Amino acid sequence: MAAQQAEQTIHVGGEWRPALSGATREILDPADAEPFAVVAEGDEKDADLAVAAARRAFDEGPWPHTPVAGRAALLRRVADLLVRDREELGLLESRDAGKTLEEGRVDIDCVADAFRYFADLVVGEGGGRVVDAGTADVHSVVVHEPVGVCALITPWNYPLLQASWKIAPALAAGNTFVVKPSEITPLTTVALLRLLAEAGLPDGVAGLVTGPGHTVGARLAEHPDVDLVSFTGGLVSGTKVARAAADTVKKVALELGGKNPNVVFADSCATEEGFDTAVDQALNAAFIHSGQVCSAGSRLIVEESLRERFVAELARRAGAIRLGRGTGEGVECGPLVSERQRARTEEYVASALEEGAVLRAGGKRPEPSELRPANGYFYEPTVLDRCHRDMRVVREEVFGPVLTVETFTTEDEAVALANDTEYGLAGAVWTADAGRARRVAGRLRHGTVWINDFHPYLPQAEWGGFGRSGVGRELGPSGLAEYRETKHVYQNLAPAPVRWFAG
């Protein structure tokens, strides 16, 4: 970004502008802690301006009344532009969030998929649902309408992907919105807003305010002219958002954290191939993007008889993961996103060791190297054996490259351990026994359950959590329904007096 334009990252009523206060923020590259971009540091006043523009665009603009075919066509153009800019956006995401370049590219593919999915979904729907009122004198139909102005608040781990799971359905349903990306990773969301304009979205429909959660985010959540707030982030901030939204009875959707169990039965590892697959996927579940994934498989719950062999191989492979700058040749895993996130990880590992966990891999910062600048926020993939449910590291979301190991001897015990969490986002079961797979999957209290796999999601299948992992669902038909009001239109075709009141 050119220095002059760099600070114009607030988008209001179709215009790019700096913060009203003139404040700015440097965006750091987590691989070396060097600033590489500057953005506007908005506050409550910028949020107010953006909401006013989105309100006008909803109340007076053409978008809510644009036929679905037109909305879908725009979403498809956005998907095409994302494909065109895949390399540039993938690199930006890699640099901003500290993920590998390949992960950045995959993220952009998934973002394009979300836009295409919601385009297909809205054009494939029937109009309203005709309801049989039991008489030919009444025509009754249930229709869907956009909610209105949506506030979309997103986290730093999958900045553009999480934004797209909100922006694509919000637009498909005919809403206007103001998005607030994480203050530390706003760059690809800024780039997406430029693509929305290039695709022909009318001015004012899409607003963006870069800035902190406690000012911009909090104002959006409480703003009386916002109809819906959709938030993805941590439990603490999510709770504050729900409270702030309560006074104006906004619709609230929350996608929060997870403490996700990966349950491995010994029968899944009866063959060498089965063992290799289960270990490989446990590694991927826990350490992709340095564990900074809401659905990270951070709790390995393995059958006691398999523990020693499984953990030994897992620890060996964790120790071999190549850490470095996301764009580095052969790098498999990037740094943590910030010094704060690394310090938090270190604190959890220290508390686990104090509570009796046994360190099998990692547990420290790696030596700097050509691929790993000394100032980067790197931390070694860490395996903690002999953990139990009373440890903080087992109960709380670390959001770093830390895998805890617990064991079980019976199926009931495995299920009880897997469900013993205040969260309920995702979990997996590994077994060669088809009956057991179905039984355990049926008993897990998590929004996504994988059988003999970990991490895949489908845009056409709902994503979200049980328990404190959230409220509502993203993706799938429910992910569109979040952005709609439902209206029952009852038409009397033969009006006549009711005569309830005799006079």
Ligand code: NAD
């Ligand atoms: P965070 O809660 O710190 O921040 C998320 C967003 O909320 C940011 O934009 C932040 O500025 C904003 N925010 C902070 N305080 C706010 C307030 N009081 N009012 C309004 N907005 C506020 O989370 P994070 O550290 O950016 O992201 C990591 C968390 O996100 C993890 O807990 C992770 O599990 C969760 N997450 C969940 C999903 C999911 O699908 N369930 C996906 C990705 C991340």
